[in-house]
Amino acid sequence: MAHRFGIIGFPLEHSFSPVYFNNKFQQEGKHDYLYVKCPLSRIEAFPDLLKQYDDWEGFNVTIPYKEKIIPYLNRLSEQAAAIGAVNCIRVTKGETIGYNTDAIGFQRSLLPLLKPIHRRALVLGTGGASRAVTYVLRQLQIPYRLVSRHRQPEVFTYDELSADIVAEHLLIINTTPVGMYPHVDEAPPLPYSSIGRDHILFDLIYNPPLTKFLEYGQQRGARIQNGYEMLILQAEASWEIWNS
Secondary structure (H helix, E strand, O other): OOEEEEEEEOOOOOOOHHHHHHHHHHHOOOOOEEEEEEEOOOHHHHHHHHHHOOOEEEEEEOOOOOOOOHHHOOEEOHHHHHHOOOOEEEEEOOEEEEEOHHHHHHHHHHHHHOOOOOOOEEEEOOOHHHHHHHHHHHHOOOOEEEEEOOOEOOEEEHHHOOHHHHHHOOEEEEOOOOOOOOOOOOOOOOOHHHOOOOOEEEEOOOOOOOOHHHHHHHHOOOEEEOOHHHHHHHHHHHHHHHHO
């Protein structure tokens, strides 16, 4: 019997995980392991997917289902429950358990960049990825403000981001898909002239490696980091969970 893993999301044309895991299986000589794309146009199709094979051992979950998958799972890890989003599922004896390895990957990627001056953060976006990021910031005791296109209580809109607000928040994290391939000429609408060499700009996007958001930060002397390392780290954290 095979050891079957998959990624759930829609669309999945440019998904990183199948290439990463199938290469990993090949390099480690795990010839009865496979990792497949499971593009679901509706999350309601998940139970049928689960029944298709009885050798499922795990899934990753990506946009737009990190929150919508939760009602379909038997239980959640403490961390996933606190975050309210799932990007990793372990299937064991027919039971599905939800985890969040985005938080693990983000924290491991961010920590080496931080200095004592990075005491305030702006988090661009309010979706599932944003939840993992804000969970980590709370763990690290870094106060943050969310930024959204839509007016919400306690959340800045982009129009409200003054030069002073950006100058005061030395850690800025983009959790939105703005600037992702193929829309590589787009960037979140910030007053980039207020960014300086004390800033860290962290983009969860990894394709392209240098988004406009990061490029504008780099031009102002800021420290920049894309989402590629986080992606590797969250994939390895998923692997640890499936094998624990």
